[in-house]
Amino acid sequence: MNLASTALPALAAVVALVFTWASVNQNGAQLRLSEQGQITDRFNAAIQNLGANSLDIRMGGIYALERIMRDSDRDQPSAISVLSAFVRTRAARFGASGKPPKSETAPKVLADVQAAVTVLSSRDPAHDRETRVDLRNTNLAQYVLPKASLAGSDLSGADLRGANLEEANLTDADLQLALVSGADMNRATLHHTNLYGADLSVAFLLQADLTGATLSLADLRGAKLAGAHVAGAELSGANIAETGLTKYDLARTRGTPAPVPQANSSSGT
Structure with a gap:
């Protein structure tokens, strides 16, 4: 062959x-x-x-x-x-001036x-990749974002008053100087979230995870914090009046909150 x-x-x-x-x-x-x-x-x-x-x-x-x-x-x-x-x-x-309006009423959604x-x-x-959601200085008052995936996002200076952020993931997000008054953040994840100087008055933070969050100079007056995890949170200068935070809770945080005014116990007689 x-x-x-x-x-x-x-x-x-x-x-x-x-x-x-x-x-x-x-x-x-x-x-x-x-x-x-x-x-x-x-x-x-x-x-x-x-x-x-x-x-x-x-x-x-x-x-x-x-x-x-x-x-x-x-x-x-x-x-x-x-x-x-x-x-x-x-x-x-x-506005174009870069300054907030004299009256910041919640706009229509x-x-x-x-x-x-x-x-x-x-x-x-x-x-x-390396891109982050960038919503700084936006007006999102009353917007509905339950279970939002916003870890690492920039929401600094944003108006989130009355917004629904229930169970949102805001791990490592930047919310410094944000307006969050009255917002629903129940069961939200706020691991190491920057809330420096934020207005969280009467916000709903039931069972929220604020582990390691920065709350320095934040306004937490009347915030609903029952069941919230605050271990390692920075509270220097924060207003914690009427939050219900106990000595046990505060013992696990960092920094010294602003003095809470004592109610006048005088009978007036």
């Missing part, structure tokens, strides 16, 4: 397999490029829709970005940045802003 006559067909088969593999890889690469191009087109269209005068078109842009985040992990950081900027623009707490913050707070944080 001629060895060449048997080797050539085998070699031809190997070459055919190599070309088939190369063709499949090339087709796969072209498909990925095509898909990425489609996502880029969808992304650009969504951004244009966010600037539309029509509420329906803006809502379409918001939900288009939500779908892009689900379809393309690599584009999630960009979508987060765009949606964050949209909320900061549409729901800015301060805007449907497109509610949709945008809902999308941001329900995303999969595993694909955020």
